[in-house]
Amino acid sequence: MSLLLIAEDNQALRENMKWALVSEYNVIEADTADDCVNLFKMKKPDLVCLDMGLDNEPLKGLEIIDTLLTIDRNAKIIVITANTSSTVGPESVRKGAFDFFNKPVDIDQLKIVIKRALKRSELEKQLPDSTDTAGVVQSDATLSMIGESAAMKQVFEIIRKLSQTDMNVLICGESGTGKELCARAIHYHSARKMKNFVPINCGAIPENLIESELFGYVKGAFTGANSDKEGLIESANGGTLLLDEIGEMPKNLQVKLLRFLEDQNVQRVGDTVLRKVNVRVIAATNRKNLDSGDSEMRSDLYYRLSEFQIDLPPLRQRGEDILIIARALVAKNREKFGSARLQLSPRAESALLNYSWPGNVRELENKLSRASIICQNQTIEPDDLQLASVSSFSNMNFKDARNAFEKEYLTNLLKRFDYNISDAARAAEISRPTLYDMMKKLGLQIHTESHIKQ
CATH class of the missing domain: 3.40.50.2300 (Response regulator)
Known part of the structure; x- marks a missing residue:
């Protein structure tokens, strides 16, 4: 009973x-x-x-x-x-x-x-919990990365293997894809987890201050240096240092960073003493082709930092991961906002899947936080998400509006499944030949560069 x-x-x-x-x-x-x-x-x-x-x-x-x-x-x-x-x-x-x-x-x-x-x-x-069977890797005691897509499962496996080494890692991905979470996960699963994880955004610190922030300084090194100060590298001793947006690091400081990576010695600004440390360095960037001739980064520093490179996929290429992450965020918001029955409507879930997410996971989190506050009856609807509409059909005749909608729908569908025809057709519940016919009618072609030519 x-x-x-x-x-x-x-x-x-x-x-x-x-x-x-x-x-x-x-x-x-x-x-x-x-x-x-x-x-x-x-x-x-x-x-x-x-x-x-x-x-x-x-x-x-x-x-x-x-x-x-x-x-x-x-x-x-x-x-x-x-x-x-x-x-x-x-x-x-x-x-x-x-x-x-x-x-x-x-x-x-x-x-x-x-x-x-x-x-x-x-x-x-x-009913199975939507996150129970999802691929997951902890980033610290309270944060985790989740996903079931093949690309993310591969990332999770790489994280687990890299955490058992001290290799320098370069994490590449668009803004909002979770680069810091990835770095935290590597630290959390390593033998360094009980020591500090120290993130620094290289693009957020003025050029004239970044050297003293990273390496520290001694009293009298410059005006205002009234006492010795330990730098962020020293504070990460025994742990992990994340150099976020490494592509923004001034070129004159890259030489000093390269020297540190080679011998793990820190020289504070204004000092002659070298201090030995043991720091694992992870770098992250949203820039592409850091090793190209057009990049501001020294090639020797790039190769030193990228002993192993992780490429995080954008959210639009992760398929059903969008809903897995969204449901996990809604569960988090239930407690955060005191809304025990907070949920996504089926219409909202469909809208999430058909949006391109230029801001990736960070944008998804922001949209859901706002929607969790303004929604009625603890049910998030598409209007609560305020997703930007790609086009408006109100001033078209029916035939043109239908063609425009189908073109927009198929474009987003193909992007969602990284231009895999079989997966896209399965999601749309149509046959592959039907999908090809619709693409031909609408003038959509897939090129080998993985983009749609319209």
Whole structure:
């Protein structure tokens, strides 16, 4: 039998409810908020009948709902209230309760709602958690990279292998693809994880300050240097240093960095002493072709930094990873914004898949954070996401609008699956010949450079 927890400080009402339910369910009781929470943690009941006014506080139940849903976000809670306000019951449901009753309680109706709540719970348990089977690699104790695409699974495997070495690594990828998370994951899985991970954005520090920030300085080295200061490289001793946006590093400093990479000695600005350190260096860039003749980076520094190179794919090329990441972010936002039932509608999920994500995962996170705040009834709809529309069909006739829509749809579909015809056709639920015919009609051609010529 299912286990029910009745949390009610009115003993007579609590006993009446228990008497009415005990023939169908195992029933445990609590008469205070603390007892309710403690029993919920220990016994893990299938459903809670919660008095809104526990501990003689009229709205105590709202606080308890938050606590229980933090422990188990799928908890089923039925609120029972004597509060005469018409907003208390709906507010409890908005907070995440399954349903609510005003006192006096109609037991027959309560039984119906309990059965419905338990049925919902059974179905939810049968559904796989969207992130349970996803490829995952931890970036630290609280952050992780997730994805099921072949490209990301390969990245995860590389991270695990690289973490067992001290090789310098260059991580390449567009802005927002997760380069710092990747670097943190390498550090987290290495023997250096108990030491510092020190990130520095080479493009965010003025050119005249970056040397003293990286290498430190001694008292009197320049105006304002009133005491010795350890640099970021020394602070990463035993750990990992991330040089983000390495392509922005001034050329005059590249020579000194190269020397450090060769012998792991740090010379502070204004000092003659060399300090030996043990630092793993990871660099990251959103620039392409850092080793080309047009690049501002010294070729010897590039090759020293890129003992191993990781290329992170843009989000638009990761297919269903978009939804895996989006659902994980929504789960995170449930707790962050106190919205226990926050979810994406099917229409919103479709919109996410058909957007090109120029800002990659960072843009996805920002869009979902905003949508989580402004959405109605804790359900994110396409309008909440405010995804930029590629085109407008309102001023076209029907035939032109349909052709324009089909062209836009197929273009985005092919980008989403990295121009793989079989995968795109499968997602669109059409045959490959049909997809080829539509592309021919709309003038879409795929070239070997992996782009669409229109």
